Each structure stands twice: as structure tokens, then as C-alpha cells.
Amino acid sequence: MYRWRVNDRGRETALEPQTAHASPMDAATGLVRLSGLVQAVYQRVSERHELTPVQARLLCVLLDGPRGMAELAGCFGVEKAALTGLMNRAERRGLALRSSVPGDRRAVQVTLTDEGREAALAFHAEMGQEMARLLAPLTEPDRERFRATMAEIVAACGTGHPC
Template sequence: MVQGIYARVSERHDLTPVQAKLLCLLLAGPRGMAELAHCFGVERAALTGLMDRAERRGLAQRSAVPGDRRALQVTLTDAGRQAAIAFHAEVSAELDRLTSSLAPQDREHFRTVMAEIIARRRASSAASW
């Protein structure tokens, strides 16, 4: 159900679900290509095509990492930031509608539990990275 929402909203924003994920990941700030590859579960080389398309559309850009001439970092352009914010807001609204029929305390319990699951997943992923 959540993936369906993600796909429909990304289509309405003229993004693929993978491009939308990339933009949302970059909302927190620049990320290295190796870190992004890890987030997507692919090799760095496989991320190159995604980045080529994002750059052609003016959504993101790669730049050298100071002090490491082999490494690249990825940042959002202004257009990419606007697209990411709009996408994220619409997905959040759609997801809020899913829980709107719950009592307020049940909705808060659901959010708390999901936040804990996400935090543990991120911590586990960061530790393995």
C-alpha cells in the first residue's frame, strides 16, 4: 500500500520512485556516492546511471570531495530541493490519510512504533556500513 502511494505520487511529480528516493535522501544534505550506493543496495557503478539522469534533469549534481580526488558527493540543486519537498509533503499527506480513521492515541502509538523501527533499522544499517 505504501509503495503504491509512493509510486503514484512520484508519477504525479514526474519522477520515478527511485529518483524520488534519491531526492528525499539528499534533503538531509550532501551524500557521497558510496553512501548512496549503500542506501540503494547497489554498487557505485550502478548508481551512475541514476545520477546521470538526475543531473540531466537539473535535480542533483556531483562534485569532488575536498581532500579526496577519487570521491564524489551529491547535492540537490534548487529545483531538486523544491521537487523533494513537494514530493515529501504529498506522500506525508497521503500516509496521514491512511491513519486518519484511528483514534488520536492509536495514531500516536503507531507513529512512535514506526519511528522506533526506522531508528533501529538506520542504526543497524549505519553499523554495517
């Protein structure tokens, strides 16, 4: 996506342009590529910690405190039925567990195990390092400006901000 270029004849260019960037990358392409980079790192760091990306995300959300199943489903933007399987696997791996909620006998509370908390913290720390490495080529002023602009975009788009 957004990697190809169509020449002025409306024909696709051949396999060559992998390195030749005569025209600068447009903003849409930059966003998609940057996002792809971050996702790739996320997956790689997850694997390094023997987690799937979704599990890593679950653990990180739970670092903020216990959550209900429906709450987590809303967090992830998936149906609550999907959380059941997700939690079954997380529980089987000893990363999180369900406990009953005193006031409501329908509800369960999902909490991290000690192992899950350790994994979440380790994952989070390593992601921080990897993201810093991604920004390492920038000068400090550029980095700060980039950070502020990202924050602005996220804030402006924060309509449905799940978690």
C-alpha cells in the first residue's frame, strides 16, 4: 500500500524503484509506512517475550488495573465473545486470571498475575526502547516537534479513544 508509483503515462513502473525516491514521500504514504514499521516492531517485541501482539496489548491495558470482560471488549473494539477465548488463553498461560466481583454475581474481574505483570512491564520497557531507536535518527528539536505533533493528531482524533 502506498509503495508503488504510477508514471506519467499511467503505467506502473517496474521493480526498480525500491531505492530511487525521486519524488518525496507524501503524507498519506508516510503515515501508512510509519504505522507498518511500528506494528512490525510491536510484533517482533511481542514474539521476543513469547506473547502474541493481542496478548501484549491485553497485559498492558491490565497494568492500569482490573477490568471486566465487556470493558476489555470495548477497549479492544471487538465483540465480548472474542474476549472469552482471549482470556482463556491468557489464563492458561498464567498471565491473567478471572476473579468474581463482590457486588455482581454475573461479572468477572480480570487481573494480572505476577508473571503477567512482569511480562507487561518488560514488554512495555522494550517497546519504549525500540520506539526511541526509531526516532534516534532525528535531531532533538525535530524529535520534540514530532512528538508534539503526534500528540496533537491523537488528541484531535480521540473521539472514540478506547483505552
